[in-house]
Amino acid sequence: MVNGITFREGVSVCPVLHGPAIADMNLMNGSCKAPTGKVWSLFSNVKNFPQAPTWAVMPEVVRTFTTTATPGGGMSNMWSFPCVKREHLVNGVRLADCYGPLNESPWTSTSVPFGSVVGTAAAVGASNPVGGNIP
Numbered sequence: 001m002v003n004g005i006t007f008r009e010g011v012s013v014c015p016v017l018h019g020p021a022i023a024d025m026n027l028m029n030g031s032c033k034a035p036t037g038k039v040w041s042l043f044s045n046v047k048n049f050p051q052a053p054t055w056a057v058m059p060e061v062v063r064t065f066t067t068t069a070t071p072g073g074g075m076s077n078m079w080s081f082p083c084v085k086r087e088h089l090v091n092g093v094r095l096a097d098c099y100g101p102l103n104e105s106p107w108t109s110t111s112v113p114f115g116s117v118v119g120t121a122a123a124v125g126a127s128n129p130v131g132g133n134i135p
Contacts (some may be wrong), residue, residue: 002027003109007101010076012130014041014083015050016094024080024106037085041078041098041130052123055093060121064134067103067116072127075118079106079132098130106132 001007021042023032034040047060067074083096103112112118112133120131 002101002104005104005109005111007104007111009099010078010102010128012041012076012078012098012100012128013052013095014078014098014130015055016083016085016096017044017046017049019044019046021045027080035082038082039085039096041081041083041096041100043079050091050093052126055091055095062119062121063124064117064119065129067112067114067118067133069114074103074114074128075112075116075120075131075133076100076102076128077104077106077132078130102128107135 016039021044023040023042028040048057049060050056051058078098078100081098081100083098086095086097105112117134118131119134120129122129
């Protein structure tokens with residue numbers, strides 16, 4: 001539930017990055033301190049980072065897509081939601097399972113209707129990729 005609206009929950013596997021980031025403190029109880037064993041999913045200005053499926057460090061490629069009602073055709077908002085760190089590294093990369101609302105706008109906390117244009121750095125073919133609708 002975000003601001004009183006119930007959304008389906010999505011899960012994304014994300015690399016754990018270090019450095020400056022942008023957060024929504026309203027969703028993080030006013031603190032950047034993550035709960036034990038967890039990290040926050042935040043926006044970073046890192047341009048080269050480990051990417052699925054190999055988790056090799058590659059340049060960021062931002063793209064847009066249009067959401068659909070087809071299963072996996074939506075988007076997920078993981079911004080400022082908690083992620084559970086995985087115990088084992090994959091190809092030297094710490095990963096975390098991030099949980100957040102499906103088809104929820106990170107800008108307005110309202111539903112993103114199907115047919116909306118969304119920006120993402122996720123690979124083509126990713127199911128419900130992490131991103132944000134373009135206002």
